[in-house]
Structures are given as C-alpha cells and as structure tokens.
Amino acid sequence: MILGIDVGGTHTDSVLMQNGKILRKSKVMTDKSDLLKSVTQATHAVAQPEDIKQLRRIVLSTTMTTNAVAQHQLDQVGLIVMSGPGVSHRDLPLSDKTTFVRGYMNHRGLEAEPIDEDEIIELQKEFARKGIKHFGVIGKFSTRSPAHEQIIQALLIDDANHVTVGHRLSGELSFPRRISTAYLNEAVWSLHSTMADQLQTYLKQLGVDVPLYILKADGGTIDVEQSRHYPVQTILSGPAATIMGVLPFVPTNRDSVSIDVGGTTTDIALFADGAPLLEPKGVQIEEHKTLIRGLLTHSIAIGGDSHVRVIDGQLAIGPERKGSAMAFDGPVPTPTDAMIVLGLANIGDKAKATAAIESVARDLGKSTEQTAQAIMDLACETIAAKVRSMIAEVNGKPVYTIHEMLEGKVLAPTDAIVVGGPAPYMAKQVGELLQMKAIVPGDSDVINASGAAMARTTVELTLMADTEERQMSIAEEGTQADIPRNFTINDLIDVGTERLKEIARVAGAPEEDIEIEVADSQSFNVIRDGSTTGKNFRVRLQIKPGLTKHVTAHATAN
Structure with a gap:
C-alpha cells in the first residue's frame, strides 16, 4: 500500500492506494500552525492500524516552501x-x-x-x-x-x-x-528542516519503518532526509502533484491540457504526445528565475472560492479568496455559490448561495439566474483565455518535454483534463470554449494526493571531462578525478550511469524505477595553435521521470 498526502493551503488531502487503485480518500482542514497535526489527521482518515502496517511508502506534496516565497516569509541570507x-x-x-x-x-x-x-x-x-x-x-x-x-x-x-x-x-x-x-x-532551509523534523516525528508515531518522500517541482520524489540539503527543489510541489495525478488519464498519442481548479487558483499544464512539458531553463517563482528543474505550469488567481463582486458596474472575480462559499457560511459570494444556484452542484446550503448571488445581482441590475450564469461564463472564459495564451506562448519557442526537446513541434491540444473540487461543474463549459474534449477523472478532488503517491524518485547528474587536462568532474557532487587522454564521451556516460544508480538507491528509488536516460550531451574540441589538443565533454543524465512501477495506471484515455 502507498499513502499519498497533499498539504494545501486550505485542505490536506490523503489517499490510500494499492495497485494503482484508490482504496480510501479524505480531506481535512489544514492547520497552518501545525503541519504534524494536519498530516496525522489526514493519515488516520484513510488508514486503519492494519493498513499502516502494510505501507510500502509515504509521499507528501506541500505548498509550504512555495507560500513562504510568495509571501516573502524568508530567512535573511x-x-x-x-x-x-x-x-x-x-x-x-x-x-x-x-x-x-x-x-x-x-x-x-x-x-x-x-x-x-x-x-x-x-x-x-x-x-x-x-x-x-x-x-x-x-x-x-x-x-x-x-x-x-x-x-x-x-x-x-x-x-x-x-x-x-x-x-x-x-x-x-x-x-x-x-x-x-x-x-x-x-x-527556506530552516522552514523546510523544521518540517522534516516534524515528519520524522510523524513516522515514529506511526510506528512504521517505510520510506518517506517529498515531491519535487519536476514531478519526482526525494527522500525526506535528502530533501534537507535541497529544500528549493520542493518549491511548486503542488502543481507537480497535479500533473503526476493527471498523467494516467492523458492520451499518449495526442496533445492535452490539464486544468486544476482549486479554491483560490487554477493551475494549467500542457502535455505533448502524452508527456508533460518542462521548463527548459528552470522554473520561475515570483521574481526569482531559478535552476530548479520543474514542470511547466501557469497559475491564475481564480478558483471556486474567489471573491465575486461588482466594480464600476462590471462583474469581477478574484484575485482574493476571503473564505469558503457563502453556501458553506463563508463571508462573500463566490463562483461555487453561482454553481449551486444554477443547479450544477448539489452541495452546501442553496438558500445561502441564492442570497449571495442576489447581492451581486442587485449591483448588476440582473436577475439571480442571469448573474449566476454571468459569473460562470466569466470564470470559465478567464480560464480558457489563459489556456489559449499559454499554448500560444509555448508554440513561440522550442517545445521541451520531461524527456526530450521536440524539434518543430506545434502544440495542438485536443483534450482538456479538468480536476479539482469544482471540476465536475465547470469542465463541460471550459471544454466547449476551448473546443476540446473535456475529461473529468474519477477522484479528481484528491488528484494531487494520488499524484504524489504514484510519483517515482528522480535524480539528475552533470558530468564534465577535459581530456587535455586529464580531469573529470561531477558538478553536483563537487568531485574530480583523473582520466586518460583517450577518455571518450561514452566513458563519461558509463561513469555517470553507475554513479547515478548509487545516488538513486540512496535516495530510496526501487531498482525497477531506475531507468536512466541521457538528457543532454555535448562534445567540443580544444584547439591550440591550430591543432586539436584534447576534447571537452559534458553530459547530463537523469532518472526518467514518471510513475513508479509499484503502481499500474488506473485509467487509460486513448
């Protein structure tokens, strides 16, 4: 069994999985002041003591470091x-x-x-x-x-x-x-290290000796102890969890888009022939352009709980989330209230949702039904417009997937996989606006938790060799070694492959998940006085990102 947990800003989702199937799922409120409490509650909501004894791994994704950067709650460096x-x-x-x-x-x-x-x-x-x-x-x-x-x-x-x-x-x-x-x-090191301490305490409380992983921005996992050295890799863990959760539902022979509608934001990702797109130079968060290997995602500040109001006679949605929908005793009208009024969602208190939309309708001078539909139209069109602009932006430059650069590829998605709490109520309209087939996977409300559970461990390594200087180095480890003058790029790949296997095993990767691929290789001649005196080689190797072999795809979309 595998336990997947996604610690979000509002809810902590959890799933207990076996053979790619979700056995149980749960949502509990996130206690931002006590991560340990939230994770423990999420675990016991889905796992009985006899289940915990059968766990093979626990994987957690979290918005903690992402939020710290976004809210400028950072240590002085x-x-x-x-x-x-x-x-x-x-x-x-x-x-x-x-x-x-x-x-x-x-x-x-x-x-x-x-x-x-x-x-x-x-x-x-x-x-x-x-x-x-x-x-x-x-x-x-x-x-x-x-x-x-x-x-x-x-x-x-x-x-x-x-x-x-x-x-x-x-x-x-x-x-x-x-x-x-x-x-x-x-x-973010102190923040993340404190979280790692809490998670180790959590494991002791469970009384199990199983690997505990954190999800990284590239959709791969890293052992919690290893993550202490590189907490920056866990930034944008949440959107990566969505992509890994969606992956089993993505057609392998067509381009697709995934749309994760949350309470506050909507995260969008693209797939080329079934493979998620990658940020080729590294992800950007706020004003910081980084070398963090990560999946390509865009977020917009609109979600099911976004604040709906009228500004200068015009309907406005977001960017703030002031609480739950008024149908759930929240403080302000939201798109969720509009969905309830339109009969799309049979949740919450319909009378309270109606009162919420009536307050907006008075300011617009429209009926309650018209206003609810206008809110839905604006929310769906805002999301669709962002998808269109993202596709256009990607098609203006080379397309990189997690495995390769697709030379001359023009992205043309035909499928929209819509997930998140509001997904069942918005998917049809968003799909029609985009002229794409809308797919709402089962258990889409906990897709991040299942994505975290299924992700495999990923590691990458960069090696360089200078045959003139007779030196080889492994960049990320800061090590150097002597090499002979006849050293070749294939020799460098062989050295890197063996070292990467060792690192992956230490990081907790099972043998069946250690699929190594050459992500990049370069060779240059060293020229002195018109003659070649040596060669410079550079190779980057990686564990192929994807889903762990411990699970089998629980859905196929072709």
Whole structure:
C-alpha cells in the first residue's frame, strides 16, 4: 500500500492506494500552525492500524516552501558571490543583498585569482554582528571547479546554521539563475528542516519503518532526509502533484491540457504526445528565475472560492479568496455559490448561495439566474483565455518535454483534463470554449494526493571531462578525478550511469524505477595553435521521470 498526502493551503488531502487503485480518500482542514497535526489527521482518515502496517511508502506534496516565497516569509541570507571580470554586478539578481568578493575560476575550472581568506573572515564577523546565520556561496564557474566555494564554506560553517554552495544545486552554467537558486535554497532551509523534523516525528508515531518522500517541482520524489540539503527543489510541489495525478488519464498519442481548479487558483499544464512539458531553463517563482528543474505550469488567481463582486458596474472575480462559499457560511459570494444556484452542484446550503448571488445581482441590475450564469461564463472564459495564451506562448519557442526537446513541434491540444473540487461543474463549459474534449477523472478532488503517491524518485547528474587536462568532474557532487587522454564521451556516460544508480538507491528509488536516460550531451574540441589538443565533454543524465512501477495506471484515455 502507498499513502499519498497533499498539504494545501486550505485542505490536506490523503489517499490510500494499492495497485494503482484508490482504496480510501479524505480531506481535512489544514492547520497552518501545525503541519504534524494536519498530516496525522489526514493519515488516520484513510488508514486503519492494519493498513499502516502494510505501507510500502509515504509521499507528501506541500505548498509550504512555495507560500513562504510568495509571501516573502524568508530567512535573511548572507550572499557571497565570486563574479570575476566581465559581469556587471548591477545586472545580477539580488545584487542589493549580495557581497562580491575576490577570487574566481576561469571557464575551464582553473584558478584565475585566489580567494582572500582574510576578506572572508572579516565578512564573517560582519554577518555575525547582523545576526545572519544562513549563507549562500556562488562562483561563476563553480560547476567547472568548486574549490573556491568549498574554501569559503569551510570558513563559514562553524558559525552558520547552514551554508548552500552553488555547485551542488545544478550542473547548468547559468550564473544569474544559480545565484537566485542558492538564495532561495538557504532562505527556506530552516522552514523546510523544521518540517522534516516534524515528519520524522510523524513516522515514529506511526510506528512504521517505510520510506518517506517529498515531491519535487519536476514531478519526482526525494527522500525526506535528502530533501534537507535541497529544500528549493520542493518549491511548486503542488502543481507537480497535479500533473503526476493527471498523467494516467492523458492520451499518449495526442496533445492535452490539464486544468486544476482549486479554491483560490487554477493551475494549467500542457502535455505533448502524452508527456508533460518542462521548463527548459528552470522554473520561475515570483521574481526569482531559478535552476530548479520543474514542470511547466501557469497559475491564475481564480478558483471556486474567489471573491465575486461588482466594480464600476462590471462583474469581477478574484484575485482574493476571503473564505469558503457563502453556501458553506463563508463571508462573500463566490463562483461555487453561482454553481449551486444554477443547479450544477448539489452541495452546501442553496438558500445561502441564492442570497449571495442576489447581492451581486442587485449591483448588476440582473436577475439571480442571469448573474449566476454571468459569473460562470466569466470564470470559465478567464480560464480558457489563459489556456489559449499559454499554448500560444509555448508554440513561440522550442517545445521541451520531461524527456526530450521536440524539434518543430506545434502544440495542438485536443483534450482538456479538468480536476479539482469544482471540476465536475465547470469542465463541460471550459471544454466547449476551448473546443476540446473535456475529461473529468474519477477522484479528481484528491488528484494531487494520488499524484504524489504514484510519483517515482528522480535524480539528475552533470558530468564534465577535459581530456587535455586529464580531469573529470561531477558538478553536483563537487568531485574530480583523473582520466586518460583517450577518455571518450561514452566513458563519461558509463561513469555517470553507475554513479547515478548509487545516488538513486540512496535516495530510496526501487531498482525497477531506475531507468536512466541521457538528457543532454555535448562534445567540443580544444584547439591550440591550430591543432586539436584534447576534447571537452559534458553530459547530463537523469532518472526518467514518471510513475513508479509499484503502481499500474488506473485509467487509460486513448
């Protein structure tokens, strides 16, 4: 059995699954002040003591780190950056929060200027006076050689709560994105570490010894202890859970769109020939462009509980959510109230829903029925318009899926998979507006929890080799090794494959889920005095994202 839990801003959903089937499901209110309480309640709502003894894994997705970034509830971070020449500090992100220091590596990973250790020691004293205990250390070419980052980390670590070094986050070279990623990783580290402590307590209370995973932005899982080092990877975990939950219902031979209508927001994702689209450079959250590998999703501030009102004679929905629908004793009218008035949803108190819509109708000068339909029309058209703009945006650039770049691909979705609480009431109209077949999967109200439960563990690794220097490095691990002059790119792939298998096993991946693919490979000649003196190789390997082999697809849409 597998237990999947999605900790949302309003509800914590849980599912108990076996062989790809949901045995039980539940929704409990999220206690934002006590994550442990919410997760424990969600577990006992679906699992009896005899079920808990049969668990093979527990997977949790959460909006905690995402909300912390969105609400600017972040720890203060001492950012230390080695930019070297050729980069204007003003052009780098977070420059107002950054201290730039001497020392840098060149593009081949060779030291061009040494670190001034006295400068770092004085800087450490200044940070101590300010009470700063979290640090991010980033060098422009640290993926080629992490030595400078490691030196500074060693100087800071005794007085720090935690230090994030840039080379550990990604093997990609993008320096500005590396700065933002290191900053966010450190800014949410304490929050995430506290959550990890609570989850370990939760496991002890359950009395079981099973793997506990957190869902990442790329739709893969990471062991809870491993996640302490990389909490930034759990940002946008919620939308990723939706995509993994929807995946069994996505036609494999057609393009599709998924629309997750929540209480506050609607999350939209796209699929090309059945594969989710990926952010090729890394996800963006708020103003931060990162190197976080993540699935491509867009959110709009409209949902079933969005505040409905009239502004300057015009109907407006959202962006605020002030509480539940008035049919459930909430404070303001919502689209859910309109659905109840129209007879689309047989939930809540219809008299209270009618009173809610009547208050809007008076301001519009329309009947209650007309107003309810106008609210539905505006909500559905807003969602459809966002889907259209997202498709147009994607078709204006290369299409990347979680497995490959599709050269010349023009996305033309024919199916709309609509999930979330309001899905059954909105799917038909949204599908008609988009001229797509609307699909509402069973148990769509807990799709995030089932998506988390079914996701497999994903890990990636970036390796580089310089046959002239006879050096090979693994970027994310900060390790280097000697290689012979006749070392080839296939040799590099072989080394990376074996190391990735080891990492995946430590991260908790079962053997049947360790499917390794080459996500990127590059080879360049080193030319000196008109002659080739060596080669530079770069490869990126990954565990193929998807659903764990522990489950079988519980639906097929063809």
